Amino acid sequence: MNKATDVVDFKVENGIAWVKFNRPEKRNCMNPTLNRRMMEVLDELEYDDDVRVLVLSGEGTAWSAGMDLKEYFRETEAKGLRGVRQSQRESYGWFRRLRWFQKPTIAMVNGWCFGGGFGPLFACDLAISADEAKYGLSEINWGILPGGGVTKVVVDLLPMRDAMWLTLSGELIDGKQAAEMRLVNESVPLAKLEERVREVADTLLQKNPVALKFAKDAVRRVGTMTYDEAEDYLVRMQEAANFHDKTEGRKEGIRQFIDEKSYKPGLGSYKVDKK
Numbered sequence: 001m002n003k004a005t006d007v008v009d010f011k012v013e014n015g016i017a018w019v020k021f022n023r024p025e026k027r028n029c030m031n032p033t034l035n036r037r038m039m040e041v042l043d044e045l046e047y048d049d050d051v052r053v054l055v056l057s058g059e060g061t062a063w064s065a066g067m068d069l070k071e072y073f074r075e076t077e078a079k080g081l082r083g084v085r086q087s088q089r090e091s092y093g094w095f096r097r098l099r100w101f102q103k104p105t106i107a108m109v110n111g112w113c114f115g116g117g118f119g120p121l122f123a124c125d126l127a128i129s130a131d132e133a134k135y136g137l138s139e140i141n142w143g144i145l146p147g148g149g150v151t152k153v154v155v156d157l158l159p160m161r162d163a164m165w166l167t168l169s170g171e172l173i174d175g176k177q178a179a180e181m182r183l184v185n186e187s188v189p190l191a192k193l194e195e196r197v198r199e200v201a202d203t204l205l206q207k208n209p210v211a212l213k214f215a216k217d218a219v220r221r222v223g224t225m226t227y228d229e230a231e232d233y234l235v236r237m238q239e240a241a242n243f244h245d246k247t248e249g250r251k252e253g254i255r256q257f258i259d260e261k262s263y264k265p266g267l268g269s270y271k272v273d274k275k
């Protein structure tokens, strides 16, 4: 694939996969080509041992201007229900793949984020925004409800009044407001965005990768469980993590604290690569 024409750009450096929506001239809105390409890129990166954290950002002034109104809606609708369902499967498919991605993921929101863009925003485990970024559920502005999971995203992430305001007003909020609402973790000036995301990624790079995967899944799963179900699930998941973690990190973490006295778990991570 020619990098210059690839609608998803990516590079892997020092454990971090930097993935970018790359249709800047169309404000990175998601057409079927981009949705298919994103699935391929996630496929390529997910089990690559060189990748320990994934960062998703956008080329140019947008993070993503949502679904492509021409190619994703109008042109697929012209193909009838078969076309519509296919394009839905392709977009929802990679959003889901990203939600349950093997490695922790960070949305680095550099600019516009509209409508369908809330799908990948939610799919990322963490989100760091530029103050200058602008978020909006513009669906109501062109006569539809926020579909494709978007209404579920805002209800899961936000208090009801904020979710309702964004949904009904179609008004924009900036990065700082998004952080106040907890739509994102934090917001920093655009000039500092990449530096801050690198710091956050570095924090994750120091942790046990198996523990990260089980912990991120647990946070997404337990919300709909009763307390007893969650308690049981978490016991089983820790046991499964012990099986998958061939480094026996849990024992090593205890050893470095109790025997070696080389770190304090309350103050930082044990040395993951030391054995």
Ligand code: ACO
Pocket (backbone or CB within 6 Å): 025, 026, 027, 029, 061, 062, 065, 066, 067, 068, 069, 070, 071, 112, 114, 115, 116, 117, 138, 139, 147
């Ligand atoms: N679908 C299709 N084309 C789009 C989209 C989109 N979502 N967003 C931008 N584009 C295209 C424009 O049509 C334009 O194409 P052209 O150069 O061939 O004329 C090009 O991208 C640049 O867009 P401009 O509007 O000229 O860029 P500007 O920087 O002035 O504005 C903004 C950016 C505010 C993002 C504007 O493009 C916009 O409102 N886009 C639509 C946002 C939206 O409502 N998305 C849908 C959300 S709902 C959903 O996802 C289900």
